Amino acid sequence: MAHDHKLEIFRGLVKFKSNTQKIWGVLIFLSIVTTVEVALGIIKPRFLTHSHFLGMKLLNWIFIILTLVKAYYIAWDFMHLRDEKTPLRRVIVWTPIFLVCYLIFILLFEADYIYNVYSDGFITWNF
C-alpha cells in the first residue's frame, strides 16, 4: 500500500534509504536526461542527423526514447506506480499504450500517403 515504498531504481542498481532521498535521486536523474536532450538539440551532431532508422533521423529516435525514459520515472516514482499493485499498474499503463500505438500507426501512414499525393504532383499546392 501507499505507506511502504519500494526504494530501488534501475532494477536495484541504486538503493535509497528513504522515500525523500529517492525523490531527490529521481530529480537528479531527470535533470541529467533533460540536459542531455537540450545539449543534443543545440549541438545536433552531424552523424545523428544524417543517419536514419525507419525513415526518421537517429537524433529524433534518441529524443523519443529519452522522453519515454523520463515518462517512466515520472509515472513510477512521482505518481507512485511502483508502489501500486501489479494489476492496477498494468491497467493504467498498457491500455493507453496499446491505443496510442494504434493511433500513431494509422495516422502517420495516412499522412505519408497524403505527402506522396502532394509530391507526385496530383495537387498544385505551391504557386
Place this chain on the structure above:
Amino acid sequence: MDATVSTGTEDSVWGGGNKPLGASYGKMMMWFFIMSDALTFSGFLVAYGFSRFKFIELWPIADEVFTHVPFFHGNYPMYYVAFMTFVLIMSSVTMVLAVDAGHKMKQKSVILYMFLTIIGGAIFVGSQAWEWATFIKGDYGALETNSGRILQFVDAETGERAALADFAKTIPDERERHVESEGIWFYGERSMPSYSLNEVVEGFKATPNILIRTEQLNEEGEKTLLDRKESLSKILEANQVVEGANLIHNEYGHRLFADFFFFITGFHGFHVFSGVVINVIIFFNVILGTYERRGHYEMVEKVGLYWHFVDLVWVFVFTFFYLV
C-alpha cells in the same frame, strides 16, 4: 453438518469486500480521469504528427522559431523552454515531497511544499504566456504567396535573417482605413502590417544583398535559400505581408504549426492553470487542518497525481514541439 453453509465472507473471493487493486475509490477515479486525459492529449499530439508528416518537407524548424529569452537580446534557441521544463519538474518534486510529508502527517511540511508547488506552477504559466506573446508578436516578418507559402528574407553577406524593416522602402501610402460609417456590412478592419506589400517588394528590388528563403527543407535539413535571380521571380508570387503568427497566418512557416502550437500548448497551459487552482484549494484545506482532522492526506496525493500528469504531458509536448 454446516460444511456447505457458510455465512462468513472473509475467505470467499466472491463474497465482496475485496480490494484487488488496493486503491481507494477517489484515487481510482483520478486514475480514470488521467487515462482519458492522456488519450485526449495523445490524440492532439498524433494529429500534430499527422500534419507534420503530411508537410514533412516544409515544416518550420523549432530552433529558428523559439529563440528568445526574457530580458536578453540575441539568439538563444531552446534555453528558455529548457528552463520551463526544469521549473515544472521541480514543482513535481515539491509536490511529491508534499505527498510524502502527508503520509507522515506533518502538516507544516505539507504547507511549505504545497506552497512551493503553487509558485512553480505560476512561474510556468507566466513563462508560457510570455512565450505566446513573443510568438504572436513575431520576429522578422515575411511574405505570404498566393498558395499560402511563406517567403522569408536573408542577408546574403552575413547569412543572418533579415527583418522587413531592414530593407523595405517607405512609400507614401494611399491606403485608407476602412471605417464603419463607410461600410454597408462592416465587421471591422484588422490592424495593418508595418509595411505594405508594395513597400517590401520595391525595397527588395532596390537592395541587392537580400535573398529569399523558402519553406522547403533541403538535404541538410535546412531551409532552401534562393539566389538573387530566383528570388526576384519568386517575390512576384507574394500577395501579402505577414508579421507574427495567429490562427490564419504564420510568419514562421506553415500555418498549421501555429495552429497546433496554440492548441496543444494552450490546452496544456489550461491544465497547468487548473492544476494551480486545485492546488490552492487543497493548500488552504491543509492550512485549515481539514486533513489533520480526517486522519489522512489522501486528497494531497490525488491532486498530486493530477499535477504529475501535467508534468508528464509537458515532457511529451517539449519533445514533439521543440526537440524533434
